Structure formats: structure tokens, C-alpha cells
Amino acid sequence: MSDVIRRDPRAERIARNRLHPLHQSLVGAATEQRGPTGLLRKDPRAGYFMGPNGLRRIDRSGASHPGAATRVQRGTGGGVSTEPTLPLHQVENPDNFIVCVLDMVGGRLTSHDKDVLGQAHILAKSSAQTTAVTAVVFGDHREEALDKAGVDRLIHFENSDANHYQGYCPEQKLAALQSVESQLAPGHWLFPDSIHGGADLGCRLAARIGERPANHAWQVDSENTICRGGSDRIDIKRQTPRILLLAEECAMPIDETRHEVLALDVEHLVTPDQHIQDLGAVDVDPSQIPLAEAEFILSAGNGVKDWDQFHDVASTLGATEGASRVAVDDGFMPRFRQVGATGIWVTARVYVAVGISGAIQHLQGIGQCEKVVAINTDPGCDMVKRADLTVIGKSQDILAELLRLYKERQSGVSDDSATLSDKTESDESVEDQNKEARRVA
Numbered sequence: 001m002s003d004v005i006r007r008d009p010r011a012e013r014i015a016r017n018r019l020h021p022l023h024q025s026l027v028g029a030a031t032e033q034r035g036p037t038g039l040l041r042k043d044p045r046a047g048y049f050m051g052p053n054g055l056r057r058i059d060r061s062g063a064s065h066p067g068a069a070t071r072v073q074r075g076t077g078g079g080v081s082t083e084p085t086l087p088l089h090q091v092e093n094p095d096n097f098i099v100c101v102l103d104m105v106g107g108r109l110t111s112h113d114k115d116v117l118g119q120a121h122i123l124a125k126s127s128a129q130t131t132a133v134t135a136v137v138f139g140d141h142r143e144e145a146l147d148k149a150g151v152d153r154l155i156h157f158e159n160s161d162a163n164h165y166q167g168y169c170p171e172q173k174l175a176a177l178q179s180v181e182s183q184l185a186p187g188h189w190l191f192p193d194s195i196h197g198g199a200d201l202g203c204r205l206a207a208r209i210g211e212r213p214a215n216h217a218w219q220v221d222s223e224n225t226i227c228r229g230g231s232d233r234i235d236i237k238r239q240t241p242r243i244l245l246l247a248e249e250c251a252m253p254i255d256e257t258r259h260e261v262l263a264l265d266v267e268h269l270v271t272p273d274q275h276i277q278d279l280g281a282v283d284v285d286p287s288q289i290p291l292a293e294a295e296f297i298l299s300a301g302n303g304v305k306d307w308d309q310f311h312d313v314a315s316t317l318g319a320t321e322g323a324s325r326v327a328v329d330d331g332f333m334p335r336f337r338q339v340g341a342t343g344i345w346v347t348a349r350v351y352v353a354v355g356i357s358g359a360i361q362h363l364q365g366i367g368q369c370e371k372v373v374a375i376n377t378d379p380g381c382d383m384v385k386r387a388d389l390t391v392i393g394k395s396q397d398i399l400a401e402l403l404r405l406y407k408e409r410q411s412g413v414s415d416d417s418a419t420l421s422d423k424t425e426s427d428e429s430v431e432d433q434n435k436e437a438r439r440v441a
Contacts, residue, residue: 089257091152094132097186098124103196107142112192114253116246117150120190126222138165146261150254153264167278174204175272193245206243213243218250286320294320297348299339302326303355306396313399324356340365355395358383
């Protein structure tokens with residue numbers, strides 16, 4: 001596997017986009033140039049290469065152009081892969097700040113967060129002042145691509161003995177945002193209008209500082225804002241306020257520049273008045289979650305032969321079951337579990353397609369899924385081309401191995417929790433033991 005040539009889709013997109021700042025570094029010399037009269041002239045010799053039989057052929061992929069080596073990379077040990085370096089965007093001594101409070105579901109940026117950062121840069125460019133896009137992150141996170149997402153400044157409220165930002169704690173987060181408001185006085189506050197906490201926290205901040213927010217905003221500039229209302233059937237136009245709750249796809253995410261991600265220290269000037277206690281998440285049966293709302297879906301197709309094993313894996317992993325049209329028509333799954341344009345459109349964070357070849361209707365139905373994992377025996381099927389991660393092999397063998405690894409991991413966690421419980425003091429209360437068990441889990 002070390003000598004397998006792997007394509008770089010991002011570099012290919014840059015090579016096709018003549019307006020991208022890195023286009024010339026990938027394709028080399030331009031095939032068109034402007035003559036002395038102002039007319040564009042094409043070089044008829046550019047874009048050709050000599051084939052093995054001595055005939056001249058047109059290179060439509062651009063692989064023979066200088067710099068094309070950056071568009072393919074080999075696996076580990078098969079050569080050094082190179083990736084074009086994005087230009088660095090710097091903001092020195094900013095006069096104004098646009099603060100984006102990100103959801104960071106699972107400790108990583110969501111597509112909604114990236115859209116919010118993209119909208120922040122649109123507002124920053126239209127401002128007459130030197131403006132820095134500032135991201136606010138609570139608790140621990142695992143995101144390593146904040147620079148490529150468009151973050152100029154980062155305010156990271158880490159967990160401490162006095163402030164703990166894990167779980168549902170809107171009062172502590174609101175106190176932290178009030179401290180940012182009093183010290184930075186940002187020109188705009190941007191929140192993702194989502195169920196992951198952005199909408200709730202944005203409304204709380206607006207009520208606390210006396211601002212009227214714009215909800216479900218999807219077209220925003222420095223002067224006017226258009227919001228969706230009436231179940232997305234009408235548009236409401238108003239003057240752009242300081243606090244914006246942005247809808248998904250409100251702007252294009254940043255993908256052409258790198259940013260500094262300089263840390264900003266903010267003192268805690270406001271003491272939270274805590275009345276809410278988070279007792280942890282409530283267990284929910286994944287089979288009762290509608291497909292349109294599920295975040296983790298295990299979907300079956302014609303390649304699944306052992307249905308008892310499939311149901312066992314879905315139940316063990318806590319995934320909502322889905323199916324292709326073929327599996328539904330054959331009677332293995334009910335009709336309300338069908339995924340696709342002729343079934344239900346899903347927006348899961350992780351979508352695992354087991355034995356699904358990838359008909360166009362099915363691919364349309366999973367177009368909004370963040371990560372797609374394909375398990376298939378055909379490496380050339382359309383689902384494999386769409387997937388972010390592919391496992392080639394029989395679904396029965398792969399699911400059995402997945403189930404074994406999961407149970408092995410869970411048994412290791414159980415052993416660790418048992419060791420911790422043995423070390424606790426005998427006079428520890430039952431409530432403290434429950435807290436420790438939730439922490440280990």
C-alpha cells in the first residue's frame with residue numbers, strides 16, 4: 001500500500017480555478033497570455049505531452065504541467081507528499097473585533113462553525129477599521145485547523161476549579177461572554193443558530209446586554225440583514241444588529257488563507273450566578289430517533305447478508321439504523337428507514353454505508369452528512385468515491401471485527417473504572433461515586 005498513488009482533491013480544485021491565488025504555483029506557466037493589442041492569445045503547444053508511441057496528446061488533467069506533482073501523493077514510504085502553502089493573513093493591532101462563539105461539537109469545528117467564521121470575514125472586510133475575527137472556545141477541544149478556518153484571535157476559556165465548561169452550563173458561559181463584552185466591546189457577536197447551544201447562548205447574551213438579535217440570518221452585510229421566518233417561507237429584512245444568530249450556509253467557509261490564531265487573555269470580571277446543575281445526558285434509544293435528526297447512522301444496503309449481526313452492531317454502537325431502497329424493497333427494513341431523495345434526507349455527523357453501491361438518489365439524500373464511511377467490496381462504486389473513509393471487504397467480516405474491537409475497548413474502560421472505585425475512600429458518598437463514574441465514562 002505504500003506505493004499506491006493517492007489524489008489530492010484540494011490541489012485539483014485549485015488547478016481548475018484560475019482565480020485561486022495558488023493556481024499558478026500548481027499549473028506552472030499560463031497557457032493564455034495577453035498580446036500587445038490587448039487580446040488573449042493561447043499557446044497551442046501548451047497542454048500537450050508525448051505519448052509512449054511518439055504521438056502528441058492533449059493533457060486535460062494537467063498532470064504534465066510543472067507543479068502537477070503536488071496533486072498526487074504516495075502513501076507512507078512511497079515518496080514525500082507536498083501540499084501548497086496558503087498565504088498567511090495577519091491582523092496587526094486591530095481596532096475592532098468580531099467575536100464568533102463556536103459550538104465545537106465533540107471538540108471540533110462543525111460545518112456551521114466554519115460558515116459563521118466565513119460570515120465574520122465578510123463583515124470584517126466591509127469595516128473601515130482594522131478588524132480581527134475572534135473565536136471563543138469553551139473547555140477542551142481537539143481542533144488543529146483553526147488557522148485554516150479563519151481565526152485571527154482565539155479566546156480559550158479552559159476548565160479550572162472555579163469554572164468548568166463541560167456539559168450544559170449556560171450561566172458560566174454567559175458570565176465569560178460578559179467579561180469579553182466589557183473588555184473588548186466587539187462590533188458584532190456571531191453565533192450559530194443551532195440546537196447545540198449557540199442559539200440559546202446568543203439569546204441569553206442579547207437579553208443581558210440589551211440588544212435585539214437577528215435570528216436565523218442567512219444574508220448579512222454591514223448595512224442590512226435578511227432573516228428566514230415563517231418556517232423558512234418568508235424573508236425578513238432589517239438593519240444589521242450587533243448580535244447575529246446565523247443559519248447554516250450563510251457564507252462560504254475560509255479555504256484560501258491561513259490565519260495567526262493569536263491567543264487573547266480575558267479576565268473573569270463577572271461572577272456567574274449558578275442555578276442550573278447538569279446531571280449528565282439521558283440515555284435515548286437510537287431506534288426511536290428520527291433519521292432526519294440522527295447524528296450517527298448505520299445504513300444497510302444489498303451487500304448486507306447477516307441482518308441479525310447488523311442490528312446487533314447498530315444497537316451496540318448506539319447508531320440509528322438506515323437503509324437503501326433495495327433493502328427496503330426486499331422487506332429487510334421498514335419504509336421509514338429509507339435514506340435518499342426518494343426517502344429521507346439526512347444530515348448526520350457520521351454516516352456509515354454498509355454494502356451500499358451509491359445510487360444517485362441515495363447520494364443526494366446524504367449530501368449534507370459531514371463524514372461518510374463506506375464498507376463495500378467494490379472499490380470503484382459511487383459510494384466509495386463519495387466517502388471520506390472506505391473499507392474494502394465483506395461487510396460481515398468487517399462488522400464482526402468492529403464489534404470485537406468495540407467490546408474490547410469497553411472492557412478496558414470498565415477495568416479502569418473498577419480500579420478507580422477500589423481506590424476511593426470508604427466514607428465517600430454515593431453522589432461523589434456517580435460523579436466519578438460519569439467522569440470516567
